[in-house]
Amino acid sequence: MNLAYPLKETAEINGIEYDLDMSFDNILRLFDLLNDNELNDVVKVSIGLEMLIDDRLEDYTIEERANIFIELFKSVVGKEIEESQPVDIEGNPMPTIPDDDKKAYDLVQDAEYIYASFMHNYQIDLFEQQGKLHWDKFKALLNGLSDDTIFGRVVGIRTADLPKGKGSAKERERMRKLKRKFALKEDENERG
Numbered sequence: 001m002n003l004a005y006p007l008k009e010t011a012e013i014n015g016i017e018y019d020l021d022m023s024f025d026n027i028l029r030l031f032d033l034l035n036d037n038e039l040n041d042v043v044k045v046s047i048g049l050e051m052l053i054d055d056r057l058e059d060y061t062i063e064e065r066a067n068i069f070i071e072l073f074k075s076v077v078g079k080e081i082e083e084s085q086p087v088d089i090e091g092n093p094m095p096t097i098p099d100d101d102k103k104a105y106d107l108v109q110d111a112e113y114i115y116a117s118f119m120h121n122y123q124i125d126l127f128e129q130q131g132k133l134h135w136d137k138f139k140a141l142l143n144g145l146s147d148d149t150i151f152g153r154v155v156g157i158r159t160a161d162l163p164k165g166k167g168s169a170k171e172r173e174r175m176r177k178l179k180r181k182f183a184l185k186e187d188e189n190e191r192g
Contacts, residue, residue: 001136001139001140004005006076007134007136007137008020008022008136009022011052011053011072011075011076012150013053013057013068013072018050018054018055019049019053019054020072020076021052021053021054021147022134022136023130023132023133023134023135023136024050024129024130024133024134024135024137024138025079025126025129025130025131025133026051027135027138028107029051030048030077030107031072031107032053032108033047033048033051034048034098036077038184041066042062042165045062045066045069046065048069048073049065049068049069049072052069052073052076052176058105071117076135077135081106085120090141091188094100104155104158104159105151105154105184106156106159106184106186107160109184110151110154110187113149113150113151114126114142114151115127116149116150117145117149117150117151117152118141118145120149121141121143121144121145121149121152122145124141144181154182157178157179158179158182158183158184160175160179162175163175
């Protein structure tokens with residue numbers, strides 16, 4: 001996000017300008033689509049293009065559509081594609097959701113905390129903002145949530161170090177219980 005320039009609302013593909021649906025709820029559904037293991041890459045590309053630009057670009061080959069989708073995804077969602085990611089039927093990399101922040105929060109598992117925190121911090125009802133609030137604005141507001149929101153407290157618990165030293169056994173046990181209570185489902189499998 002750069003405050004000197006408008007938010008990205010269009011994309012040009014081979015000389016044709018397309019309106020982008022950059023609403024936060026559409027991008028969250030796009031993440032769901034990309035993480036759906038029951039769909040093949042061709043279907044993901046077609047549906048993904050329709051979600052972003054309301055056109056499946058059926059006049060293009062699947063390879064061209066996949067490349068367009070990857071470039072759109074990279075430019076509008078702003079994530080770099082990793083070399084270790086899955087590839088489509090032509091061997092082209094498919095966009096994935098990086099899991100950099102997954103240990104601290106998950107947009108799906110923490111949806112209630114996020115919703116309550118947006119109401120608390122900004123008086124924004126995210127359900128009323130579906131189809132309206134731009135993805136980049138959503139990300140900025142999410143990152144700006146104060147520590148006194150439920151989301152801020154839960155993320156703080158997940159990322160806190162356990163106390164060390166003499167006399168901190170009770171606090172260490174209290175933090176362990178809180179970390180278990182608020183652990184992300186995927187994190188539960190990683191603990192021994």
